[in-house]
Amino acid sequence: MRQHSLPRSGLGTLGHACVRSAASWWGVIHFGAVALVLALSPSTYGRESRAALAWNIYASTWQVLFWFTLLCALISLVLIRIVVVTASSYGLSQYALEMVVRVLVLELIPLGAALFVVLRSGMLTDTGLTASPLHIEHVPRMIAIAFSVATLAAVSSAVALVLAYLVVYGLSPWGLAEYTHMVGRVFDPVVTVTFVLKTVWFSLAVAVIPLASVLQAQPETARESNPVPQGTVRLFLVLVLIEGVSLAVKYI
Amino acid sequence: MQPEFQSQSVPPPPNLEFKVALLLVLMVVLVFGSLAYVMYARGVFESTQRVVLVADDSEGVIVGMDLTFSGFPIGRVQRVELADDGKARIVIEVAREDAKWLRTSSVFTMVRSLVGGTHLHVYSGVLTDPPLPDGAVRTVLIGDATAEIPQLVNTVRALVENLQNMTKSDSSLNMSLDNLQAVTQNLKGPYGALGVLLGSDAHAKKVITTLDQSQAAVIQVNAILGDVRTTLKSVDAVLVEAQAIGANVRVATTDLGALREQVEMNLRKVEHLVDEINRKWPLARDTELKLP
Numbered sequence: 001m002r003q004h005s006l007p008r009s010g011l012g013t014l015g016h017a018c019v020r021s022a023a024s025w026w027g028v029i030h031f032g033a034v035a036l037v038l039a040l041s042p043s044t045y046g047r048e049s050r051a052a053l054a055w056n057i058y059a060s061t062w063q064v065l066f067w068f069t070l071l072c073a074l075i076s077l078v079l080i081r082i083v084v085v086t087a088s089s090y091g092l093s094q095y096a097l098e099m100v101v102r103v104l105v106l107e108l109i110p111l112g113a114a115l116f117v118v119l120r121s122g123m124l125t126d127t128g129l130t131a132s133p134l135h136i137e138h139v140p141r142m143i144a145i146a147f148s149v150a151t152l153a154a155v156s157s158a159v160a161l162v163l164a165y166l167v168v169y170g171l172s173p174w175g176l177a178e179y180t181h182m183v184g185r186v187f188d189p190v191v192t193v194t195f196v197l198k199t200v201w202f203s204l205a206v207a208v209i210p211l212a213s214v215l216q217a218q219p220e221t222a223r224e225s226n227p228v229p230q231g232t233v234r235l236f237l238v239l240v241l242i243e244g245v246s247l248a249v250k251y252i
Numbered sequence: 253m254q255p256e257f258q259s260q261s262v263p264p265p266p267n268l269e270f271k272v273a274l275l276l277v278l279m280v281v282l283v284f285g286s287l288a289y290v291m292y293a294r295g296v297f298e299s300t301q302r303v304v305l306v307a308d309d310s311e312g313v314i315v316g317m318d319l320t321f322s323g324f325p326i327g328r329v330q331r332v333e334l335a336d337d338g339k340a341r342i343v344i345e346v347a348r349e350d351a352k353w354l355r356t357s358s359v360f361t362m363v364r365s366l367v368g369g370t371h372l373h374v375y376s377g378v379l380t381d382p383p384l385p386d387g388a389v390r391t392v393l394i395g396d397a398t399a400e401i402p403q404l405v406n407t408v409r410a411l412v413e414n415l416q417n418m419t420k421s422d423s424s425l426n427m428s429l430d431n432l433q434a435v436t437q438n439l440k441g442p443y444g445a446l447g448v449l450l451g452s453d454a455h456a457k458k459v460i461t462t463l464d465q466s467q468a469a470v471i472q473v474n475a476i477l478g479d480v481r482t483t484l485k486s487v488d489a490v491l492v493e494a495q496a497i498g499a500n501v502r503v504a505t506t507d508l509g510a511l512r513e514q515v516e517m518n519l520r521k522v523e524h525l526v527d528e529i530n531r532k533w534p535l536a537r538d539t540e541l542k543l544p
Binding site for chain 1: 271290293295316
């Protein structure tokens with residue numbers, strides 16, 4: 001009995017860990033599904049919930065929209081300038097705008113918006129909440145976070161599109177037709193649907209996973225076992241997965 | 253700026269509802285505006301007509317690529333399909349307002365460049381021709397920069413093989429170069445180009461000896477010619493004398509004629525005299541006349 005106890009305990013530990021991990025993921029998915037149902041049900045938007053929702057949207061989006069857009073515009077400007085100048089130096093200026101739109105608008109800005117909202121709200125989740133069952137009071141917060149990701153991504157993408165036009169054509173309106181044609185060529189149905197779905201999934205992931213992980217975990221054990229919050233690790237994993245899938249759908 | 257997501261203890265900011273409503277409206281406008289812009293950019297609101305291009309090879313043609321006229325995109329590839337005859341059919345949608353550039357005499361080309369993708373162009377030389385009807389099928393001309401690469405590679409390979417053959421140690425070029433080197437060595441030798449031309453130094457030596465002998469012979473001939481010239485001068489003098497003699501003879505001959513006439517006249521006189529004597533001196537029967 002004693003001879004078999006060591007391997008059995010190792011396998012048992014591994015199996016236990018797998019089961020626990022799977023259960024944890026299932027818990028996150030279940031939490032997200034319940035939250036989604038609650039978010040879509042009219043009863044969630046009662047008088048008190050509306051006030052909480054407005055407050056959360058104000059805090060998560062209104063307070064950061066200008067600064068995030070400004071920061072994003074600056075970074076976009078630098079990247080657009082680098083890409084356009086480099087492409088022109090190689091005689092490939094006709095591909096510069098398309099590359100800017102594909103890299104900035106389709107990939108970097110949604111991911112940047114998601115990470116920004118994670119850093120701003122997700123960390124707070126780990127410290128600001130206690131373990132409690134899913135309550136209706138959490139739903140406005142999740143809706144606000146998801147709305148924040150989508151809004152920041154949409155506004156910054158629009159600003160980046162305008163900046164790309166201004167960097168290449170200046171204030172002249174005569175490049176508008178060509179630019180519109182290029183945008184139409186980039187945003188074919190597959191790319192557009194993938195872009196929208198990716199942004200939606202980013203929003204959902206950022207809204208659900210950190211909160212679900214905090215509500216699932218026992219705070220004492222989580223902090224003892226892992227210095228990095230488990231919800232953050234899971235979130236980054238899911239974000240990378242969504243990004244990889246979207247890239248695969250678009251380019252493979 | 254620490255966010256207070258759940259905090260209800262702090263007083264709400266002024267115009268909270270308005271700000272949130274503004275955000276919602278902004279988001280809705282952005283989403284629907286972007287959607288409308290993308291649909292407009294994709295030509296969803298445009299009326300189009302169809303052109304079908306037939307090509308032997310549709311490599312590089314992708315759905316969504318442009319058909320350009322004078323550098324302006326006027327159409328977009330909607331579908332690429334394989335026809336029953338094994339050729340590629342490229343279905344292109346051209347906006348109605350740009351369809352005026354397509355004429356029955358228009359030429360469609362597909363250009364594959366080394367850098368960048370494949371490009372579809374249309375050239376309309378005679379814009380007064382009838383417009384191209386909807387659904388027209390045209391053959392596309394393919395100008396492929398990369399298609400010439402295999403042929404070029406084959407040519408280069410043959411060239412390299414020839415070069416290898418030429419530069420091998422036993423190649424004719426190498427042997428020729430060796431021979432040339434031997435020739436130049438011979439050229440630098442004592443008999444130079446003469447030895448190269450005659451094949452060996454011995455022959456060259458013979459030729460040089462012959463030349464020397466010929467030179468001596470020429471000197472001797474020169475001396476003989478000098479003697480001959482002197483002799484000829486003497487002959488010339490003799491001839492001058494002979495000429496003078498001849499002249500004298502001619503004069504003498506002229507005199508001889510006169511003399512002969514006188515002699516003949518004298519003889520006739522003598523004959524006449526003899527006849528007279530004979531008549532007058534019958535004793536003498538000797539008719540023979542002896543000239544003095």
